[in-house]
Amino acid sequence: MAGDHDTITDARKAQLVRLLDHDCGACHGLEREGGLGPPLLPEDLRQRSREALVATILNGRPDTAMPPWRPFLTRAEARWLVDYLRAGRSDLSQMTQR
Ligand code: HEC
Numbered sequence: 648m649a650g651d652h653d654t655i656t657d658a659r660k661a662q663l664v665r666l667l668d669h670d671c672g673a674c675h676g677l678e679r680e681g682g683l684g685p686p687l688l689p690e691d692l693r694q695r696s697r698e699a700l701v702a703t704i705l706n707g708r709p710d711t712a713m714p715p716w717r718p719f720l721t722r723a724e725a726r727w728l729v730d731y732l733r734a735g736r737s738d739l740s741q742m743t744q745r
Contacts, residue, residue, distance in 0.1 A: 652723070652726075652727050652730070654723055655723060655724060655727055659724070660727065663720075663724060663727065663728055663731070664731070666719070667679075667728060667731070667732075671684075671687070674712060674713075675687045679732065683712055684712065684713060687732050688732075688735070689732065689733050689734065689735040692729070692732050692733045693733050697726070697729055697730075697733075700729045700732075701722065701725045701726050701729055704716050704720065704725045704728060704729070705717045705720065705722065705725050
């Protein structure tokens, strides 16, 4: 999966993680344990299709509280978020190369 994320800078990755904690966390839980929205834990997402999850993030889910994030995220960034969510918090250092 490495090559896919080459265009996203470490600074932008840090922003994406903040978005995840603040904006997504409002509905999905700060620890992604679920709330108004379903849990986004690795074990929940690993069995789902990556592209379907990316599409959900970019387009939202009509008639649910899940909003479209297309105005704020590129497809590459949405993919990175899905991979990040699937990897789980312990892999953060690896993915941001800090
Ligand atoms: C206003 C509340 C809200 C916010 C903010 C929100 N979501 Fe959601 N999200 C939902 C709801 C509700 C669903 C379930 C929709 C359904 O019933 O199909 C959902 C579904 C999802 C799914 C699909 C999960 C699955 O199991 O199919 C993903 C992935 C997701 N959200 C990611 C995100 C990400 C990433 C962000 C931040 C960029 C975010 N969400 C922000 C409410 C929200």
